[in-house]
Amino acid sequence: MLQQESLIEYGSRRVIITITAIFCALLEIVDTTIVNVALNDMRGNMGATMSEIGWVITAYAIGNVIIVPMTSWLSQQFGRRNYFAASIIIFTVSSFLCGNATAMWELVLFRFIQGLGGGALLVTSQTIITESYPPEKRGTAQAIYGLGVIIGPTLGPPLGGFITDNYSWPYIFYINIPIGVIATLLTLQFVRSPKYAEKKSINEIDFLGIGLLAVCVGSLQYVLERGQEDDWFNDPAITALATSSVLALFFFIWRELTYKNPIVELRVLKNGNLRVGTILSFILGFGLYGSTFIIPLYTQGLLGWTATQSGMLMVPAALTTAFMMPIIGKMLEKGIPQQYLVAAGMFLFFVYSFWGYKIITPADTGSDSFFWMLIVRGVGMGLLFIPITTLALSSLKGQQIGQGAAFTGMMRQLGGSFGVALITTFMTRRTQMHRNDLVPYLDTNNPDVVNRINGMTANFMSKGYDPKAAKAMAYQLMDFSVTKQASVQSYMDVFLYLGLMFLLCIPFVLMVKAKKQQGKLDASAMH
Structure with a gap:
């Protein structure tokens, strides 16, 4: 197994890697809040109800929370650099598609895909920054990463408000594109992949674990996002999804503790x-x-x-x-x-x-x-x-x-x-x-x-x-x-x-x- 120290970077290379990772973390977090202030404009443009437009936020959050626990395994399977670059590309392309969406279901689908790409950006950025610094600088590394995580939710609403007031709502997605292109190129050039273990063959991949995890956290996120609006457990869909989330969690834990190559x-x-x-x-x-x-x-x-x-x-x-x-x-x-x-x-x-x-x-x-x-x-x-x-x-x-x-x-x-x-x-x-x-x-x-x-x-x-x-x-x-x-x-x-x-x-x-x-x-x- 490759030791932590061999991934430590120095000088300008570390600066470039840090800036790239911070921008990717910022991209992901800003996009969780930037759409909030544009929902009314989207609703009018799409001819959607307030309940329907809420799915623009819910779909992104569900995509996020499904992918986050799997990021470590996916990094190992495809190589961290490749996985990180692919996530940025998925996020950037889906941002373009969100801006071009003409129907409600299209926007919701593209937001879900954007969430799948974005969840990986956040966690992988943290890992890259942590491993690029020596152990005695770990506090500083987390401070740098923290800038994106703490400031991101705050930057979203004023940035979204300014863009919506002065341009139109698709531009809240289009601003991701130039940053995403630059971040992809820098990632492919500078980020290195650790060689922690052998890749798993297709027969060894924990597909059942992936399915149980998606059902568990996806259902839970839906219940949390939509529960109040749908009157919680008085709604059959909320009750069914809450039950499926609990059962999927139980079987997921059992599966991951007993399977030879767990997804988490x-x-x-x-x-x-x-x-x-x-x-x-x-x-x-x-x-x-x-x-x-x-x-x-x-x-x-x-x-x-x-x-x-x-x-x-x-x-x-x-x-x-x-x-x-x-x-x-x-x-x-x-x-x-x-x-x-x-x-x-x-x-x-x-x-x-x-x-x-x-x-x-x-x-x-x-x-x-x-x-x-x-x-x-x-x-x-x-x-x-x-x-x-x-x-x-x-x-x-x-x-x-x-x-x-x-x-x-x-x-x-x-x-x-x-x-x-x-x-x-x-x-x-x-x-x-x-x-x-x-x-x-x-x-x-x-x-x-x-x-x-x-x-x-x-x-x-x-x-x-x-x-x-x-x-x-x-x-x-x-x-x-x-x-x-x-x-x-x-x-x-x-x-x-x-x-x-x-x-x-x-x-x-x-x-x-x-x-x-x-x-x-x-x-x-x-x-």
């Missing part, structure tokens, strides 16, 4: 650091994607901001994270234990969430109010991402690095999907609960309520409405005000509970990681 090497999870890092990656995905999802939803849904304004709000926090990455990488290289940095990141995430809980209002929360709160989030995310990823991969070698990166990447993606699904469901139910609590206060015998209704009625009459229509509009406006207040209270609940979740994790992080540190978490493993 589950035994690598015997590594304690990787197990802890995988769990923490799930929590990180929950917080990263959940918080990236909630703020634009609030600013656009309740404050009436444009997509571009909402996206730009997140940029200072992303720049803060970018500034923090190399600093945190250096802290790791100096031997500061990962558990302390992760605990600090979780505490800062709690501060950010509690801050959000305190400042949001139904009337107007200006962009100035969000600024420092989001800066705190940016620092916290930097403290979480690099130490978690470094810890997970710290004592892995050779082929195990790719396998470990696949696990952490998949769990971060699934954490984000769980986060968005649970937050959406939680908010829907809390909004209804708060509304039910507020409605009794609208007693028509209450003088304050009567005076407010009369005031609004008079206001509408002064604008030319007849008394009956003015009264109806006044009641409608009052009802809207109650719903808005209930929505704000549900946003407050999300911020509060998200913060408490991270706060409660801190003691467990310190305990678990302290135990793991007794072994090999110094010297090269620490990085």
Whole structure:
């Protein structure tokens, strides 16, 4: 087996490989969020319903999460350089096809294919960067990779908003093409493939494992993406897919632990650091994607901001994270234990969430109010991402690095999907609960309520409405005000509970990681 050290690069070659891998990671992650702000334009152009257009996001996510666990095996089967280049080509060609799609089903199909190419970009980029740096520089390597993963979701909405407002929605896909062409050429020229093992013959390939994995994670991703909209387990399709996901997971684990050449090497999870890092990656995905999802939803849904304004709000926090990455990488290289940095990141995430809980209002929360709160989030995310990823991969070698990166990447993606699904469901139910609590206060015998209704009625009459229509509009406006207040209270609940979740994790992080540190978490493993 080829040792890790033989893939280390130096000088300009390492710089080129790093930049290529970062751009590929950015391409993949930006494309998960860039379409969100263009959905309305796509819907109008395609003549689709809101439910149908949601498949543009769902199909990409399903393609992503199916391919991620298989990336290590596919790299081994075809050679990392060839597989990485093929993934970039698949992503780039499908981007062109997405932009040229004329029917809804075409766009959904091409987005699924784009997701299959994109999932590989993310994990393989991480493996390439990690193996290009010597063990003592591993913290810096993860800091560089982290720039793409943390900043990508933030760049998507403002970039998508700008392109949609100034050009047209197909250009959000076309911008991938020149970057993809350059990245393919650089990959073929500079990236090297490790020779970890013999390629498997067609008879040895774990086709059953591939099928079970696709059913398991594909069904799960569908349930998470569509559950709230389809009323969860009251919908037969959601129930059937949830059941098939659980059964496929059971048989997949059994298959991979008993088959001679498994598609996913589950035994690598015997590594304690990787197990802890995988769990923490799930929590990180929950917080990263959940918080990236909630703020634009609030600013656009309740404050009436444009997509571009909402996206730009997140940029200072992303720049803060970018500034923090190399600093945190250096802290790791100096031997500061990962558990302390992760605990600090979780505490800062709690501060950010509690801050959000305190400042949001139904009337107007200006962009100035969000600024420092989001800066705190940016620092916290930097403290979480690099130490978690470094810890997970710290004592892995050779082929195990790719396998470990696949696990952490998949769990971060699934954490984000769980986060968005649970937050959406939680908010829907809390909004209804708060509304039910507020409605009794609208007693028509209450003088304050009567005076407010009369005031609004008079206001509408002064604008030319007849008394009956003015009264109806006044009641409608009052009802809207109650719903808005209930929505704000549900946003407050999300911020509060998200913060408490991270706060409660801190003691467990310190305990678990302290135990793991007794072994090999110094010297090269620490990085």
